Amino acid sequence: MKLIVGLGNPGIEYAETRHNIGFMVASCLADRAGIALKRKGYQGLYGVGRIVGEEVTILLPQTFMNRSGASVAPACQSLGVEPGDLIVVHDEIDLTFGSLRVKVGGGHGGHNGLRSIGSALGEPGYNRLRMGVGRPPGGGDVSGHVLSRFNAAERSQLRTYIEVASEALELLLREGAQQAMNSYNNREILT
Secondary structure, three states: OEEEEEOOOOOHHHOOEHHHHHHHHHHHHHHHHOOOOOEEEOOEEEEEEEEOOEEEEEEEEOOOHHHOHHHHHHHHHHHOOOHHHEEEEEEEOOOOOOOEEEEEOOOOOOOHHHHHHHHHHOOOOOEEEEEEOOOOHHHOOHHHHHOOEOOHHHHHHHHHHHHHHHHHHHHHHHHOHHHHHHHHOOOOOOO
């Protein structure tokens, strides 16, 4: 069993914000695979199905970003998911919009959702799909930036960006982290 977690905040007011790009990518992947994210459990919404021959659970924690570990840890425990079978999709301010990186392990880098997951699991060795949302212009308020909506130029490319990220997750599931890194890290996604 693989567990794919899209990070974000519940509620309509956060639905299209940069911080919720993890929700957007996980939902797109679920749609592509015909997996309905309607079950309630693990303090989240989830669905179960198969993607590229792998049995997967896709989870959208409903705990708010800063408490993501309260959803992810019980899901891992209940499903018997080891760190190598966990994939977390999250926003990343240190990458420009349109960039993505597959990563295994590492610290939280100031991301409160990752901090919460790391604290709850005690193990940083899970897979990540880091989705670039850029830094605030002029070094402004990071919190305000990630909780803001994408601008018009970004919105015009957002669907493509999310689709490519879903393809990267499918490759990660099918061929592993190293192949996904080789194929997607440092690649121009939006041309």
